[in-house]
Amino acid sequence: MTVTSNDIQALLARTMDPNTNRAYGDLVQDIRVESSGEVSLKFRPGYPVGRSRESLLRPLTAALEALGFGKAHIEVQPKIEAHAIRAGVERVKGIKNIIAVASGKGGVGKSTTAVNLALAFADEGATVGVLDADIYGPSVPLLLGIDGRPDSKDNKTMEPMIGHGIKCNSIGFLVDADTPAIWRGPMVTQALEHLLRQTNWGELDYLIIDMPPGTGDIALTLAQKVPVSGALIVSTPQDVALLDARKGVRMFEKVTVPVLGIIENMSVHVCSNCGHVEHLFGEGGAQRMADEFQVPFLGKLPLALSIRENADAGNPTVVAAPDSTEAGLYREIAQKLVARLSGLPKDMASKFPTVVVEQRRH
Template sequence: MLTDVQILSELKALEDVNSGADYGDVWQLSTQPESIMLTLRLPYVAQTEKQSLINRIQGTLSRLGEIRPVRLSIESTIEAYGTQGNLPGMAGVKNVIAVASGKGGVGKSTTTVNLALAMAQEGAKVGILDADIYGPSQGMMLGFDAETRPKVRDEKFFIPPVAYGVQVMSMAFLMTKDTPVAWRGPMVTGALMQLLTQTDWDDLDFLFVDMPPGTGDIQLTLSQKVPVAGSVIVTTPQDIALLDARRGIEMFRKVNIPVLGVVENMSTHICSNCGHHEAIFGDEGGDALAQEFDVNVLGKLPLSLAIRKQSDAGAPPVVSDEKGDVAAIYHSIARKLGATLANSNTSFEMPTIGMSDD
């Protein structure tokens, strides 16, 4: 049997696949003649990784002659991280994460809902704000009835409806499905701020904001008035999508909101008949984009008929096929996002945004 010192030495050097660094001094050890009891303390949630981590630890120790079984507990503490300009925090929300893209049609809303659901299954308290005022889709993706309306507290605050343990607020809950939002910019940004600040969010670790495409009024309002801890850029490998994704990254950089990583959606098409993989939208575009801006590729999703069907049916892959390959990718993205945010906790000065003739 190994000594406690030898075990801790091996554990400290074990790589955290979510951060890319060694775990270091985050372990608590209690050895007994019949087992090894471990507690892992993390600044991000990772409950679904527990068994794979036990297997890694057991394999590492067994190669050194240790045969006792490992018992593991993962404890996570989510802090409220720094925001642009150190804006005051939102009531009931620790961290706001913007999920954005430069253009529409790249799967941003699908990524938002599955990422939020995965983060909740990992152990965090999670909410979703559907900030696409003109084309809200989160209500449908989460299986809400078209007549769903939020309850109101004190005639002032919306109580967000809940689906799969996730709190949700959307313009879709305040209008009929056939009513167009024919509003100019000031009305849209006013509606966004009302949804954000007049929703009674209940002690969230993360509020994921499903952004509309582009870099216009909604994005600027969010960056100037809302404390955002970080952003995620969703793109496809297609050149035109990458071009617009670059603009999205540059916009967040100009307003000092850190880009936590890139999610490459529709990375490869998987034939439902033969299983052949084909990069019909291009190859390694997300990697090139991430390398250009020195950010992480959080994950790559296939172009899949099942993802579309499950999302349209109100039961996204993370909840309808929890053991499937797609759900595993979203869980990996959620853990990497949490680890990246925890390792990039920085305070920022808010710049002044203006127009010039240059």
């Protein structure tokens, strides 16, 4: 039986991309069946694909093999687009998507998670930046192992600092480490808007904003004023953390920012001596919360000594131990996160020309 491109298209219509649960048929172009019996096509996911290429294409290649193609030439061409933001909020030039990483309370590992996810995005081939929005407790300089202050070429804007290949900025670069920021809410939000809009980020696929903990005035104002495409909630399984994490979900719902998912950090502790598994902060709470709010549960991260040691050394796990189980978990969550974002409505406003109506007097 001769297999045509239409047969392949029909097959792809019922074979799902594991990251988005969308049919491959929506993401595949230029299907060609060669006289030699080989097939070639272009796969255009809306998220970066680097290290994960093989695992991502496995269902696709298996489906083509089942159809009788022993060999398939698959060209992967990611197409990362800008996604919709709140109406009336000005986009930041050059930045396609801003993802807010938030938590209902402090101490749940939000900043460590944000930085490792940013590095995982970059590892997949995306251009990435990190903005440290925690004015009262900036930790991104330490996490990325960066000292010094940003340069300014025009005395108006700042050049981002670079850590492990990603751009970043933080109030921590501008004040002494031992100097507390004794600022009221309006001063904080103004400072953060300056950091966001007066940093020369260049062209970025994703800017990760490490939000201040909680759902108070500062976090709410930021969520309203920053052109966020989606938010990520980080929590531990502990009931008190989940109680506050629920408030975080509600806050983003009120300002019409999509919640891309929930991560359960410090989910389980595995004894390094005997291998005993213990759920120190409870079990399954974040999964139940995700089910309650009908948002994706993106995965669990362990309470691991290595994650803390790597973070304190300014060498996060994704780069310090790229082949470790923990780094693999960060990458898996990162892939689910950007895949989830890729399914949201695109930013159409920037694609329309500006129409100017002039009234002439006769």
